Amino acid sequence: MSAPPLPGYRHIYSGKIRDLYRPEGSDDRLLVVASDRISAYDHVLDTPIPDKGRILTAMSLWWFEQLADLMPNHVVSTDVPAAVTGRAVLVERLEMVPVECIARGYLTGSGLAEYRERGSVCGIPLPDGLQDGSRLPEPLFTPTTKAAMGEHDESVDFAYVVDVVGAELAERVRTLTLEAYARGEAIARERGIILADTKFEFGVRPDGSVVLADEVLTPDSSRFWPRDQWQPGRAQPSFDKQFVRDWLASPESGWDRSSDEPPPPLPDGIVERTRRRYVEAYERLTGDTFAQQVS
Structure with a gap:
């Protein structure tokens, strides 16, 4: 699942879910693209969940607004290349704290x-x-x-x-x-x-x-x-x-799970039910209706 090329941006890293790009001519900004990949038990599964990247991006943006009075966030702009509209944000390039902060x-x-x-x-x-x-x-x-x-x-x-x-x-x-x-x-x-x-x-x-x-x-x-x-x-x-x-x-x-074998592909029914759970979480929390992207 390689990150797609984006004109004007250089791919610099891919994590389990997100791909990072650097805008050409800028050292203080990053483009963060949320994919439809899903991970479990430290494996990235072969089967994507449709619309997952758009749901994660929209939900994060909504929560950043709810928390804005508590702390600043890294979002600079949602004006991103058309190929990744709805699932990418332009952010500040920061020195990341090297621990996961879990509550x-x-x-x-x-x-x-x-x-x-x-x-x-x-x-x-x-x-x-x-x-x-x-x-x-x-x-x-x-x-x-x-x-x-x-x-x-x-x-x-x-x-x-x-x-x-x-x-x-x-x-x-x-x-x-x-x-x-x-x-x-x-x-x-x-x-x-x-x-x-x-x-x-x-x-x-x-x-x-x-x-x-x-x-x-x-x-x-x-x-x-x-x-x-x-x-x-x-x-x-x-x-x-x-x-x-x-x-x-x-x-x-x-x-x-204890073997060295990768997880199997997810059946269509599991994919659809998983997508439905993500959509329901988004709609319950934000009060907005998630609109499926029309290609």
Whole structure:
């Protein structure tokens, strides 16, 4: 899945989902293009999800506006080449903070696994008796490393972040992460969605100010659960790519996650139902109707 050429831009990097380009003649801007690729279990799947890049871009732009009074963001313009209209933004080129800034308000995923083993999440002790899906006493800042493609992010404690970026910046990104989560959780709750956890990324401008970057509060970077179906003690229905993870982990997929084999292609039915979940998350949160692009 190579990044397509764009006249006037030089491709410089491709991640699991996004392709980065540098405008010719500019060193302080980047074009970030969201593809329809989907990843799970540290693999980029062969099967794209139609419209996913447009949904992620539109949702991020909407959330950037909701968080604008809390912190600046990296968006410069949505005036982008016609070939990537709707799924690309022109952004500031920043020095990225080299950790994933994760906020957790509910116990699930890797946090649940650690809690069951040690009674903590990222080394933070938690009360006894919590279950899969339990709301935590207060949201936690649970950073991880930024792993290379195909490798696992590793949970780290706050002391690690201090060692990597210094005490002042570590405290700043922790505060911003928890503030942004609190705002996002409250907005989502009003719209019938539980924001269980989410990942933020931050960059630093040359003047030292911290800027919200990458994507924000999307189904790729967050766990969204229907509020009216929340029931601790079991896996929760979701609006995010947990739906794809669950299929890959099921006998139906025939895939052994512990093997060296790549995941199988997604069936058409799984693709359509996944797309539907992304669209529903967008429409519930923003209140807007997602318009399918007409080619």
